[in-house]
Amino acid sequence: MADEFILTFDGDCPICERPTTFVSKDRWLRGGLTCKSCTNGSVPRERALAHVLNRIRPGWRSLAIHESSPANRGISFKMGSECKRYVGSHFHPDRKFGEIVDGFRNESLEEQTFADEVFDIVITLDVFEHVFQPGKMIKEIYRTLKPGGVYISTFPIRKHLVSSHHPRVRKEGDGSLTHLDVPEIHGNPLSGDGALVTFDYGYDIHNMLAYWAPFEVEVSRFNARRLGILGEYTEVITCLKSA
Ligand SMILES: [Zn+2]
Incomplete structure (x- = not known):
């Protein structure tokens, strides 16, 4: 149907790096505004991260x-x-960490099996808000980055929250979960049950990131129609480890 999209406009995609058409069937552009040229599509936060990646680490x-x-x-x-030294990881808590499962390395972000200072870049796209121990994860990412390395991420920053992080759920000693707020579930590429949001992160999260590990932190926020980066939660958070 010609009218199936509520929004259609031309632009330049930072991921497929060509003139393209951005389209959305959904008013929630963060989940719906896709690129017609990207492999399997893309959403604004992915284009925002690609734009930052291309700018700060063009090689x-x-x-x-x-x-x-x-x-x-x-x-x-x-x-x-396109990157020969790219390592993708997924989290399978019931399998041995450090092994390859279904083509991906099995890793817990909070307790990684990688050696110190092996990566130039660490990427998480909407993963951070699902981690139970964010401070532990940030320290682990810092440990695995080389000097001069950078952690680039996206996650929702709740602009109405001043305090840096508000727990939505607590993991008890026996592994059970106590919900402290209405459960919020996001899509999960590994499970139809989705991924539970563990924390809401607020406006001063940049200070918490620098408190957890000695990163230089920058937050970029966009309203960039030409790049297809519109809608809520477009922030890209970069954490630089000093050289
Ligand atoms: Zn594209």
């Missing part, structure tokens, strides 16, 4: 990259296809 194809929990589309697909 990323020859660098060592670790991405946690990649989706099979957009910038994740492109990094996996």
Whole structure:
């Protein structure tokens, strides 16, 4: 049907790096505004991360990259296809960590099996808000980055929240979960049950990131129609480890 899209406009995609048409069937552009030229499509936060990646590490194809929990589309697909030193990981708690499961390294972000200082770039796209121990994860990412390495991420930053992180759920000693707020579930490439949001992160999250590990932190926010980066939660958070 000609009218199936509520929004259609031309632009230049930072992922497939060509003139394209952006389309959306959904008013929630963060989940719906896709690129017609990207492999399996892409969404605004992925294009925002690609735009930052291309700007600050234009030679990323020859660098060592670790991405946690990649989706099979957009910038994740492109990094996996074009970067020879790309390592994708997924989290299978019932399997041995450090092994390859279904083509991906099995890793817990909070307790990684990688050696110190092996990656130039670490990427997470909407993963951070599902981690139970964010401080532990940030320290582990810092440990696995080389000096001068950078962690680039997206996750929702709740602009109404001043305090840096508000837990939505607590894991008890026996592994059971106590919900402290209405459960919020996001899509999960590994499970139809989705992924539970563990924390809401607020406006001063940049300070918490620098508190957890001695990163230089920058937050970029976009309203970039030409690049197809519109809608809510377009922030890209970069954490630089000093050289
Ligand atoms: Zn594209």
